[in-house]
Amino acid sequence: MVTSKIKKKSPAGxxxxxxxxxxxxxxxxxxxxxxxxxxxxxxxxxxxxxGMIGLEVLKEYDPALVKSTLKQHSDSSITNPRGKRSKxxxxxxxxxxxxxxxxxxxxxxxxxxEASAKSSKKARLAERHAQRLLKQREKREQRKEQRKQKKAxxxxxxxxxxxxxxxxxDYEPDRFSLLRPxxxxxxxxxxxxxxxxxxxSDANELxxxxxxxxxxxxxxxxxxxxxxxEAPTQIQSMTLPAAIHGxxxxxxxxxTGSGKTLAFGIPxxxxxxxxxxxxxxxxxxxxxxVKGDKSAKEATKENHExxxxxxxxxxxxxxxxxxxxxxxxxxxxxRRAPLYALVLTPTRELAVQVKNHLVAxxxxxxxxxAAIFGGLAVAKQERVLRxxxxxxxxTPGRLWELYVQGNKHLNKIEHVSFLCxxxxxxxxxxxxxxxxxxxxxVLNGDEERKQxxxxxxxxxxxxxxxxxxxxxxxxNVGKRPKFTKQTVDQKIESLIEELGISQPKIVDITSxxxxxxxxxxxxxxxxIDEKDYYLYYFVQRHPGRTIVFCNSIDCVKRLATLFGLLxxxxxxxxxxxxxxxxxxNLERFRDSxxxxxIATDVAARGLDIPNVEHVIHYQVPRTSENYxxxxxxTARANKHGIxxxxxxxxxxxxxxxxxxxxxxxxxxxxxxISERFLGAVKERVNLARDLDKxxxxxxxxxSEEGWMKKHAEEMDxxxxxxxxxxxxxxxxxxxxxxxxxxxLHVDSVRGKLSALLAQPIFPRxxxxxxxxxxxxxxxxSDMSTSHGKSAVEAMKEAxxxxxxxxxQRNKRKRNA
Ligand SMILES: Nc1ncnc2c1ncn2[C@@H]1O[C@H](COP(=O)(O)OP(=O)(O)OP(=O)(O)O)[C@@H](O)[C@H]1O
Numbered sequence: 001m002v003t004s005k006i007k008k009k010s011p012a013g014x015x016x017x018x019x020x021x022x023x024x025x026x027x028x029x030x031x032x033x034x035x036x037x038x039x040x041x042x043x044x045x046x047x048x049x050x051g052m053i054g055l056e057v058l059k060e061y062d063p064a065l066v067k068s069t070l071k072q073h074s075d076s077s078i079t080n081p082r083g084k085r086s087k088x089x090x091x092x093x094x095x096x097x098x099x100x101x102x103x104x105x106x107x108x109x110x111x112x113x114e115a116s117a118k119s120s121k122k123a124r125l126a127e128r129h130a131q132r133l134l135k136q137r138e139k140r141e142q143r144k145e146q147r148k149q150k151k152a153x154x155x156x157x158x159x160x161x162x163x164x165x166x167x168x169x170d171y172e173p174d175r176f177s178l179l180r181p182x183x184x185x186x187x188x189x190x191x192x193x194x195x196x197x198x199x200x201s202d203a204n205e206l207x208x209x210x211x212x213x214x215x216x217x218x219x220x221x222x223x224x225x226x227x228x229x230e231a232p233t234q235i236q237s238m239t240l241p242a243a244i245h246g247x248x249x250x251x252x253x254x255x256t257g258s259g260k261t262l263a264f265g266i267p268x269x270x271x272x273x274x275x276x277x278x279x280x281x282x283x284x285x286x287x288x289x290v291k292g293d294k295s296a297k298e299a300t301k302e303n304h305e306x307x308x309x310x311x312x313x314x315x316x317x318x319x320x321x322x323x324x325x326x327x328x329x330x331x332x333x334x335r336r337a338p339l340y341a342l343v344l345t346p347t348r349e350l351a352v353q354v355k356n357h358l359v360a361x362x363x364x365x366x367x368x369x370a371a372i373f374g375g376l377a378v379a380k381q382e383r384v385l386r387x388x389x390x391x392x393x394x395t396p397g398r399l400w401e402l403y404v405q406g407n408k409h410l411n412k413i414e415h416v417s418f419l420c421x422x423x424x425x426x427x428x429x430x431x432x433x434x435x436x437x438x439x440x441x442v443l444n445g446d447e448e449r450k451q452x453x454x455x456x457x458x459x460x461x462x463x464x465x466x467x468x469x470x471x472x473x474x475x476n477v478g479k480r481p482k483f484t485k486q487t488v489d490q491k492i493e494s495l496i497e498e499l500g501i502s503q504p505k506i507v508d509i510t511s512x513x514x515x516x517x518x519x520x521x522x523x524x525x526x527x528i529d530e531k532d533y534y535l536y537y538f539v540q541r542h543p544g545r546t547i548v549f550c551n552s553i554d555c556v557k558r559l560a561t562l563f564g565l566l567x568x569x570x571x572x573x574x575x576x577x578x579x580x581x582x583x584x585n586l587e588r589f590r591d592s593x594x595x596x597x598i599a600t601d602v603a604a605r606g607l608d609i610p611n612v613e614h615v616i617h618y619q620v621p622r623t624s625e626n627y628x629x630x631x632x633x634t635a636r637a638n639k640h641g642i643x644x645x646x647x648x649x650x651x652x653x654x655x656x657x658x659x660x661x662x663x664x665x666x667x668x669x670x671x672x673i674s675e676r677f678l679g680a681v682k683e684r685v686n687l688a689r690d691l692d693k694x695x696x697x698x699x700x701x702x703s704e705e706g707w708m709k710k711h712a713e714e715m716d717x718x719x720x721x722x723x724x725x726x727x728x729x730x731x732x733x734x735x736x737x738x739x740x741x742x743x744l745h746v747d748s749v750r751g752k753l754s755a756l757l758a759q760p761i762f763p764r765x766x767x768x769x770x771x772x773x774x775x776x777x778x779x780x781s782d783m784s785t786s787h788g789k790s791a792v793e794a795m796k797e798a799x800x801x802x803x804x805x806x807x808q809r810n811k812r813k814r815n816a
Contacts, residue, residue, distance in 0.1 A: 215244035219364035233259035242505040243267035249455040249504035253462035255516045256632020261357045264456035268418045272340045337388035341418035346426045348373040350606040355393045374398040375579025385409040400435035420456035423605045444500040455501040461625045463488045514628045519635035520642045522671040528648040537681045542791035544613035547597045549630045551619040559598045565688040573599035604629040615643045620651040624661040642792045644671045672798040680761045687753045694746045
């Protein structure tokens with residue numbers, strides 16, 4: 001039994017820590033928190049808690065609790081987790097065990113024989129058992145009574161912790177309670193590789209058992225529990241063991257919003273914790289290469305298989321004894337403040353977000369993370385790098401710039417133990433991130449180091465392959481095609497080669513349609529100049545956090561102005577904005593439940609803004625990847641969301657192409673619109689357009705005037721109408737008259753628009769008709785208020801109605 005084990009280790013009866021050197025830390029303050037553990041910690045075979053023997057588990061216990069538990073263990077019975085009493089436990093702890101030696105010494109089989117031979121003894125035992133139960137019941141009653149009294153008179157501050165944690169009064173007798181000290185930075189590093197197999201968070205009663213066995217260190221588990229991440233997502237559970245235990249390179253493809261950031265973030269943090277604990281700044285935990293001359297294809301196939309168990313892997317250390325003294329010096333320097341991991345992202349906003357996710361997961365570790373990206377002052381970022389963060393999340397451009405300038409911390413990138421390229425397919429697109437190629441040359445320059453680095457390659461569209469472009473298809477005449485479409489395997493192989501990664505575990509869990517299962521997709525057909533009307537209709541009819549994607553910066557600017565005049569408070573986001581404003585707008589959007597973000601594809605990838613309800617493609621995206629990523633800003637983490645693609649006749653070709661690449665077999669359904677309200681919508685939008693034009697005219701005249709005025713002053717000239725408006729004779733000047741007229745017109749249009757905007761477009765309670773793809777008009781159901789039904793619900797209802805209509809049509813055809 002564990003009792004004897006504890007006594008053996010600590011003759012004084014004081015349980016020791018697992019290293020055997022220190023006493024269990026005494027609970028000094030009330031801020032120690034209870035962590036509830038399900039089931040038994042100690043069982044008959046000393047390994048009742050997932051193979052951990054009692055002492056290992058007990059090291060975090062309150063000594064008072066351990067003492068009292070041991071006492072209780074010796075003089076009362078312990079029941080097993082299912083509530084049935086183990087015979088061995090019963091006999092050992094039974095009060096009458098001393099007077100019944102033969103019973104306590106016998107095992108189950110012998111008992112059975114004895115019982116059948118001596119029925120009278122059995123009866124006696126049954127009687128004793130009944131008495132014991134009676135006593136236990138009495139004790140329970142007493143405890144209940146005590147608790148009631150305690151509640152009536154709350155414990156005073158002076159009450160000792162010992163009595164507070166006595167299992168007899170605060171805890172059920174069949175449960176141990178793990179005590180956790182108040183959070184401190186040191187704690188995380190103290191026991192980094194200790195996985196908490198079962199953890200029920202105190203605050204939210206979260207059962208974290210589903211994370212068990214993935215190899216996640218306790219401090220990270222604690223941070224995950226705090227974020228209420230009760231279970232790993234599919235991509236996480238499929239990649240974490242291979243990455244943490246197996247130290248494999250990972251090539252992961254999973255739908256948008258499926259938790260890919262933590263799928264690489266957790267292994268990087270866990271790996272750094274391990275390296276730090278070993279105080280080994282330059283060594284790398286990496287799976288050995290499979291021996292033998294295997295082709296890349298064979299290796300690729302093999303890596304779809306389960307990762308070998310950790311004990312079968314021979315961990316490779318980067319620090320070899322045989323290396324020369326120069327290398328030793330270099331390593332010593334690196335050890336002092338190593339740069340362990342580099343995460344590369346295509347956009348600045350994504351760099352900030354990934355950094356934030358890593359910081360949250362690393363909350364109870366001492367790992368520091370920094371984001372380095374363009375658009376902010378170089379000096380500021382150099383200051384950040386002087387603090388030597390262990391993880392740098394960066395965009396390739398600024399990283400390369402600082403590296404070339406000789407930044408000391410970034411010059412360690414050649415030695416990084418972990419490299420992640422997020423949104424990889426975008427990053428390796430030809431002509432996009434030339435700096436990435438330069439960085440890869442540096443990172444892969446030393447073959448030995450390259451082999452030791454653990455790599456992570458992730459994207460939602462990693463395995464999306466395209467049809468051949470038109471010009472190639474045209475040249476594919478005759479029997480033998482000149483060009484063939486790239487297969488998924490070929491795409492992966494070329495990525496592996498290009499990035500210099502080795503034998504990765506490939507996890508592709510994207511569905512054939514590529515978008516999230518919880519996403520409702522739809523489209524809206526209209527003329528090009530009607531798009532504004534429908535967009536305004538949508539945001540008015542379906543309030544909620546919405547992102548509108550455009551194909552160009554000019555389009556974003558125009559819509560931002562127009563919707564600003566329509567009082568929709570749009571937040572633009574595009575590459576020509578100053579970085580601070582970009583981040584500010586994102587922040588505002590995040591904070592506003594009715595926010596309207598109008599963006600280019602700079603916001604298409606990776607951005608994780610909670611509760612985005614709608615994504616509008618104001619223009620058909622140029623690539624299917626863009627469609628998938630734009631749409632992926634909604635319906636994230638199992639939430640529901642909708643996309644509406646606005647299509648004008650000129651965009652049909654792009655839509656068909658997209659539809660083919662995404663292997664769709666059915667057309668996207670039409671989003672239901674009530675034409676009845678379009679009149680009011682058009683009136684407002686047209687007025688706003690007028691106002692925009694007039695304001696622009698006024699601004700132009702003003703700037704022209706300003707220019708003339710400035711030059712007139714410089715040349716000491718007097719130009720009629722431009723110099724001074726105060727003179728009465730100048731009032732007659734045609735320039736001034738024109739300007740005054742413009743202003744008056746602008747004021748009157750603005751007044752009209754404000755009056756209209758003050759009226760609601762959608763009355764309380766209305767039903768409407770909307771056209772189906774066949775042109776038939778269907779009666780939409782009553783949407784009582786503009787807040788009554790969400791766009792997703794409206795769309796789902798419309799889909800259902802369309803199905804019914806189709807059925808009826810087919811029925812009529814059959815009967816005819
Ligand atoms: N295990 C988990 N349980 C619950 N939520 C999680 C879990 N892991 C991650 N999340 C949350 O899910 C959301 C989406 O995660 P993340 O941004 O990593 O998705 P992604 O797959 O990288 O998406 P994208 O392809 O768009 O970049 C985030 O808000 C994240 O905090």
